[in-house]
Amino acid sequence: MSPYAMSMLLSSLSAGTIITFTSTHWFLAWVGLEINTLAMVPLMSKMQHPRATEAATKYFLTQATASALLMFAAATNAGYTGEWTIMNMQTTIPSIMLMTALMIKLAVAPFHLWLPDVIQGLDLMTCLILSTWQKLAPFALLVQINGELNPTLMTLMGMLSIIIGGWGGLNQPQMRKMMAYSSIAHLGWMIIVLTHSSHLTMLNLLMYFIMTSSMFLMMMNLSSTSINKASMSWMKNLPLMSTMMLVLMSLGGLPPMSGFLPKWLILEEIVKQNMTLVATIAALSTMLSLFFYLRLSYTVSLTTSPTTASSKMLWRLKMNLNKVMSTMIIMSTMLLPLTPTILNLF
Template sequence: MHRNILVVLIISVVLGTLIVVSSHHWFTLWVGLEMNTLSILPIISYQFTPRNVESSVKYFLIQSISAGFLLNVVVIQAWLYSSWSLGNPLNEVTSFLITFALGLKLGLFPCHYWFPDVIQGVGFLQGLVLSTWQKIAPFVIILSIIESLSTNLIIIMGAMSVLVGGWGGLNQTQVRKMLAFSSIAHMGWICSTIVYSTSVSCIMLIVYIFINSSVFLIVNNMSLSSLSSLSRLPFYSFVGGFGLVISILSLGGLPPLLGFLIKFISLHVLVSNGSFLLCSILVIGSLLSLFYYLRIAFNSSLLLFPQHLLLLFSWRNGLGNQSGLTLEGIFLSISIGVSLLGLFCFPIFISLLN
């Protein structure tokens, strides 16, 4: 793909999301989503391998189904109220349809089945975009119409997503699939919290994007596609291994890292509203997720991890001598620093709750 075409596609993806964020009109919102989807498809199939094309087709079909449901909601709302405004209330049918459509886009239970396969079939950078940037537009739509949606349905989908994200990643050996199930679990946390506090859920999404981006960038630089390849990380870079361990443990929610603080504040919001059963489900799901987070952390920090002799010396053919100040290195430094400064951010989060 020519560089100019790639730049145009990236601008279209960003512009489509910005249209959704700034839209107060059902039709322009749908146009923004479609513009975003059609622009991201060539980027996903950038390498044009059979597995890459398969993932692109799966993503296109899922997004087409979601767009079809959303377009039905748009038509029904225009027919009932003779208006395209987002401020018009939703009935039971349109509320269910749009919740299902947004659940498909976010990868929430029971619409999560496509997400791990698509992430496994694309590159790390494309997976990073699907796990972070592509979540912003449907999340903003939920924020805009949260008062008209069925809160019980969103809570059930969020709680089950946390359980599925924890349970599904236990038996995985591919890093991309683990990160995909991690994304499902975190979106479950965010959607469970959005019903009670939109500000806390926005903070959770922003922090998740920072931490998840650092993990994807590190494993992309080191070409760490499986658990066995993580054992090469100490030979590549001690600093990279330390950054990956910190970012993974922050995703897992271990104190005193920032990933723990956002989950702690989410639990505080839920307990304040009397949702004790939901809190128990979220904690159980996080404990399940913590198992494979610790597997990644242990594999990337043990110098003498059990492995094949050829794999032990394969690091010599890996990365070359990379030096200099890059934009990616700056972002990694900032995101890892954010994870480490969790305790210092605690007063800021507490002040936001008051």
């Protein structure tokens, strides 16, 4: 793709998100989401491969459906209240329709089925954008209408996302699909706590961005898209393979990694709200996700795959340093001691 076209599409992505962030009117919020979608579709299909075209088509149809539902909900609410203000969502039916539209855009269970198929057809950089940046605009709207959301529905969808995110990733040999189910599970944690503490949701979203970015950047560096390829990547960059195990443990939420921080705080908040059963189910369901993270880390760090490579010392050659990836890895693994400072920021 031409650098000019790429810069225009990335600028449109940024502009769409910023428009949604700053809007107080439903029409402007919808325009921002549409700009985001229309800029993302060419990025998805730039590989000129049937699988990429299929992924872009599925993404466009899903997002168009969600946008139409969102606009219908906003118009229905305007008919009831006479206002298009985002914060003024006081009627039950439009608020449920709006919540459904945003959950489809975020791929929260039970509206998650499009995400693994779409991610599997994309290159790793587009996967990174879809898994991180594209979550910002819908989350901005969710936080703004936080007071009008149904806590019971949010809790049910959050628990379902955690369970399905863990269950779906158990048998996956493809790392992109594994990261898609990981995304669904992490979104479940954010959705559960959103109606009780939006600042914890924002903290969890930030930690999810950091850990997911680290993982995708390492996959790009090692050109690994499946467990089999990852098991042979130790020849390319041995220190990075060792670090990948730590990032996977952080994604699983094991202490003393940074990924433990949001889960710990969210469980504490849920228990404070007298939702002990929900906290127990969420904590136990995380074991499903932890299993496939452990399986992948065992494969990449503790086993050696049979290989016919003529040289086993490629990792001794000088590698190009990626400062962004290094920073993300450090933040993915070492932020837990800074918990009090981070809580003050949020």
